[in-house]
Amino acid sequence: MKSSNSRDRVAAMTPMRVVSSLELFSLLTIVVNRVTVHYPAITATGGPIHGLLYVATIVLALLLPFPRSAKWLAVIPGVGGILALWRARYIGAVADAQPTAGHAFDVELTEGDRSTAAVVVDCATATLSNATKIGPLTFSVPRGRITGLIGPNGAGKTTALRMLCGLVESDAGGICVEPSDCNDTAHCAHTGGSPADLGVLIESPGFLPGLTARQNLRVLTRLAGWADEVADTALERVGLTESADRRVSTYSLGMKQRLGLAAALLGHPSTIILDEPTNGLDPHGIVELRTFLRSLATDGVTVIIASHALDEIEELCDHVVAMNHGRVMFNGSPNRLLESRSGTIRCRTDDPAATRAVLEIFTGQGHSAQLDHDGAIVVMGEPHIAATLNDSAFAAGVVLTEISPVRPTLTDAFLAAMSSADAEGFRPPTPSTSTLAAVR
Numbered sequence: 299m300k301s302s303n304s305r306d307r308v309a310a311m312t313p314m315r316v317v318s319s320l321e322l323f324s325l326l327t328i329v330v331n332r333v334t335v336h337y338p339a340i341t342a343t344g345g346p347i348h349g350l351l352y353v354a355t356i357v358l359a360l361l362l363p364f365p366r367s368a369k370w371l372a373v374i375p376g377v378g379g380i381l382a383l384w385r386a387r388y389i390g391a392v393a394d395a396q397p398t399a400g401h402a403f404d405v406e407l408t409e410g411d412r413s414t415a416a417v418v419v420d421c422a423t424a425t426l427s428n429a430t431k432i433g434p435l436t437f438s439v440p441r442g443r444i445t446g447l448i449g450p451n452g453a454g455k456t457t458a459l460r461m462l463c464g465l466v467e468s469d470a471g472g473i474c475v476e477p478s479d480c481n482d483t484a485h486c487a488h489t490g491g492s493p494a495d496l497g498v499l500i501e502s503p504g505f506l507p508g509l510t511a512r513q514n515l516r517v518l519t520r521l522a523g524w525a526d527e528v529a530d531t532a533l534e535r536v537g538l539t540e541s542a543d544r545r546v547s548t549y550s551l552g553m554k555q556r557l558g559l560a561a562a563l564l565g566h567p568s569t570i571i572l573d574e575p576t577n578g579l580d581p582h583g584i585v586e587l588r589t590f591l592r593s594l595a596t597d598g599v600t601v602i603i604a605s606h607a608l609d610e611i612e613e614l615c616d617h618v619v620a621m622n623h624g625r626v627m628f629n630g631s632p633n634r635l636l637e638s639r640s641g642t643i644r645c646r647t648d649d650p651a652a653t654r655a656v657l658e659i660f661t662g663q664g665h666s667a668q669l670d671h672d673g674a675i676v677v678m679g680e681p682h683i684a685a686t687l688n689d690s691a692f693a694a695g696v697v698l699t700e701i702s703p704v705r706p707t708l709t710d711a712f713l714a715a716m717s718s719a720d721a722e723g724f725r726p727p728t729p730s731t732s733t734l735a736a737v738r
């Protein structure tokens with residue numbers, strides 16, 4: 299059964315169907331007349347009529363609630379209106395097919411998540427191509443905290459960030475920056491708000507290499523109508539004051555990253571979005587960036603970082619959004635993600651033959667155990683089973699020279715969550731009504 303949304307959209311398209319069919323017909327009539335009988339009356343009246351219908355098609359495409367990519371198609375003479383209809387219908391069908399808020403496998407954001415959030419993404423979807431859809435994405439970004447967006451290559455992290463800043467149009471759902479006054483985040487399109495709300499550094503920062511860093515930033519501040527001092531303050535915040543009058547072409551990769559950060563900080567945004575900010579930075583630069591981002595969060599700035607560096611995210615972030623296959627797998631604190639993965643216990647003996655014997659005993663008892671690259675036995679389980687393992691080895695006449703619980707890393711937890719989500723057909727690592735995202 300078609301949804302009421304779908305019926306409304308189909309009804310809204312009717313005038314477009316009529317006008318674009320007439321436009322195509324008038325164009326065909328002119329062309330056929332030209333190449334065959336060539337009646338002067340048709341030539342004289344056909345041109346203006348087609349011109350009017352062409353303009354009407356474009357105006358209708360602009361007025362109707364079509365996605366931007368469909369509106370553009372309407373400028374093609376003759377077939378533009380029909381292509382725009384097809385595109386709008388296709389994207390609409392995709393949006394209709396996406397689950398809306400309230401489906402069992404959507405993230406359930408709690409009141410707490412919403413009241414502390416600087417950004418709420420509520421069932422937002424985007425279509426990048428016929429084959430690539432992102433979402434529905436639901437997650438929250440706590441205000442004044444550092445949030446890490448993690449996921450493998452192609453998971454949709456950059457696209458999610460681009461959706462947050464309005465660089466990628468959403469087909470459905472809502473994205474709400476500073477949602478405290480918003481009653482309906484599921485239909486909100488407050489992506490970015492005023493230029494000062496969001497500072498963005500996505501992909502490599504583009505600067506004019508022949509200009510100095512100060513000149514580059516002043517171009518931006520003048521475009522935004524801000525005072526020149528805003529550029530100087532941003533340069534100072536990222537520690538580039540001394541090199542501010544050097545040409546950007548002489549900058550190292552790390553300095554360019556810092557300049558990009560300065561550009562994102564112009565206007566003192568309340569939220570800053572960074573895509574792979576540690577790319578190209580040396581270890582010293584990474585530590586500096588980490589300290590800097592922490593100081594931003596201490597000053598109340600909300601920081602969102604997309605990164606593959608899970609150890610970095612574990613070290614830096616207060617909140618994690620994990621994505622895979624264009625969907626959100628997890629939304630919550632790093633500790634919650636770590637809890638979804640039980641720990642391991644590492645056992646070792648002095649003798650390889652004894653190690654193999656103990657491994658057989660452990661697996662025979664039903665434990666998930668294997669040898670690691672270092673020759674130690676790694677057993678999945680909580681720390682309390684260590685005593686049982688020790689007793690089992692002792693009963694077999696083997697003394698364990700090491701038996702130590704190992705805390706899972708964020709990488710372990712993320713990989714385990716990904717494989718269980720894949721195996722279970724995209725379900726969340728552990729069910730929860732609060733912040734765990736369900737994925738198909």
Ligand SMILES: Nc1ncnc2c1ncn2[C@@H]1O[C@H](COP(=O)(O)OP(=O)(O)OP(=O)(O)O)[C@@H](O)[C@H]1O
Binds near residue numbers: 426430449452458
């Ligand atoms: N403009 C586009 N048109 C079509 N497909 C796109 C477009 N941009 C991205 N994609 C596809 O969307 C998917 C998500 O890409 P995205 O860049 O958001 O992932 P990512 O998680 O940031 O990856 P990476 O970590 O490699 O940067 C990929 O399959 C990518 O090929």
